[in-house]
Amino acid sequence: MNINEYIESGMLELYAAGALDASERKEVERMLAEHKELRDELDAIEQALENYAVAHARKPRKEVFDTIVSSIKGAEQTEQQTSAKTVAINATKPRSSNVLRYMAIAATLLLFVSVAINFYYYSNFHRVQDELAELRDQNTFLTDRNEVIQADFQALKTEIDVIKSPSYVAVTMKGMDVSPNSIASVYWDKTTGRVYVNANNLPAPEAGKQYQLWALKDGKPIDAGVFTMSGELQLMKNISEADAFAITLEPTGGVPVPTGSIYVVGNV
Amino acid sequence: MNIASNIQANEEKLIRGLQQQDTSALKVLYEKYSAALFGVISRMVNDDYLAEDILQEAFLKIWNNAGSYEPTKGRLFTWMLNICRNAAIDKMRGKMYKTSKKTASDETVLYENPTKIYDDIKPDTIGIKEIVDKLKPEWKIIVDLIYFQGYTHQEVSEELELPLGTVKTRLRSAIMYLRENI
Numbered sequence: 001m002n003i004n005e006y007i008e009s010g011m012l013e014l015y016a017a018g019a020l021d022a023s024e025r026k027e028v029e030r031m032l033a034e035h036k037e038l039r040d041e042l043d044a045i046e047q048a049l050e051n052y053a054v055a056h057a058r059k060p061r062k063e064v065f066d067t068i069v070s071s072i073k074g075a076e077q078t079e080q081q082t083s084a085k086t087v088a089i090n091a092t093k094p095r096s097s098n099v100l101r102y103m104a105i106a107a108t109l110l111l112f113v114s115v116a117i118n119f120y121y122y123s124n125f126h127r128v129q130d131e132l133a134e135l136r137d138q139n140t141f142l143t144d145r146n147e148v149i150q151a152d153f154q155a156l157k158t159e160i161d162v163i164k165s166p167s168y169v170a171v172t173m174k175g176m177d178v179s180p181n182s183i184a185s186v187y188w189d190k191t192t193g194r195v196y197v198n199a200n201n202l203p204a205p206e207a208g209k210q211y212q213l214w215a216l217k218d219g220k221p222i223d224a225g226v227f228t229m230s231g232e233l234q235l236m237k238n239i240s241e242a243d244a245f246a247i248t249l250e251p252t253g254g255v256p257v258p259t260g261s262i263y264v265v266g267n268v
Numbered sequence: 269m270n271i272a273s274n275i276q277a278n279e280e281k282l283i284r285g286l287q288q289q290d291t292s293a294l295k296v297l298y299e300k301y302s303a304a305l306f307g308v309i310s311r312m313v314n315d316d317y318l319a320e321d322i323l324q325e326a327f328l329k330i331w332n333n334a335g336s337y338e339p340t341k342g343r344l345f346t347w348m349l350n351i352c353r354n355a356a357i358d359k360m361r362g363k364m365y366k367t368s369k370k371t372a373s374d375e376t377v378l379y380e381n382p383t384k385i386y387d388d389i390k391p392d393t394i395g396i397k398e399i400v401d402k403l404k405p406e407w408k409i410i411v412d413l414i415y416f417q418g419y420t421h422q423e424v425s426e427e428l429e430l431p432l433g434t435v436k437t438r439l440r441s442a443i444m445y446l447r448e449n450i
Contacts, residue, residue, distance in 0.1 A: 013440045039340065056400075056416075067324050
């Protein structure tokens, strides 16, 4: 369909007068958008109809326009009120969020304080824990020391008991040619046979050697055991009968019959 | 040509004014078109009070929807008249106009306004009324039913028991007459 045919079809008149339904209007609008001639033709048609309307014009009362203006202003006021309300709501919002902010700040401060206190107590706790450990160590040390002292005391007490005891016979053994300055003591209980030796100023034995105590009965040596140079009274083997006591230097572990030189000897 | 482009320029200015919510633009528009629009509306509803309500509603829509007017789809007046016509149709649908609509096809009732509160004003342009009055009655009824009453061409065809082609031809002839004589 060319433009003239379209114009003559009367569609533009129907469109201008408002006789078309929505889909028909769309179609005409599509044609209008494409053809300037159709737009000019439509304008002339509309102008004619407008004149027709003007020919039937009736002036509405003056109040009508005032009503229109006041309802526009009313709508604007409502809008302003609405936006004022919105502003008011917005204005209250920061207040409530201020409260929240202060609460958040307070909470943060409390947290810091809490952390500080925790840190203080934690470090105190550690300090106390360290102190406790130290005290425990000291306590253990003192207990150990006490045990040592107790043991020493017990040993000394035994020595003193032995020395003081009326049942014990003290035998002093004097140095022989090998070691003339040496001296040693034996404490012997004849009834029980118990023998203690105290030999603290014998010369230090050479490696592989050990001092051995002998009881002598009728010139015959009886083994009373080996001992170390501890400086304390040492319990030896039981001896039932003896005339004298002697100490020889023998290979470590001792021997059944004396082989080495006699260092000290003393009669009961 | 100069006058036409001047009118075009003025219309664009008015539209811009409306879009910027300038009430003075609305006043210009109202003064220019309200009488023609009111003439159409009052013919549709036959009740001047109701016609005034419809005119007010229509102008509020024009004010609020000025941004949706597209000049490529037609003249500003046509756009405004469509708004008025739709507002009137909506009002009539809601009321008991269905009963009076039936009688509205009778031409005597069509132009008899029971609540007429003031007389028709004389158009400014002398002679237009005379020219309009010379329209052939069989053309005029079609223009009035479509343009003033909001009938579609199908409805006119059914109402007047005329073929669609005839409705089209008569409307076109009527408008051609108006174009040539005014």
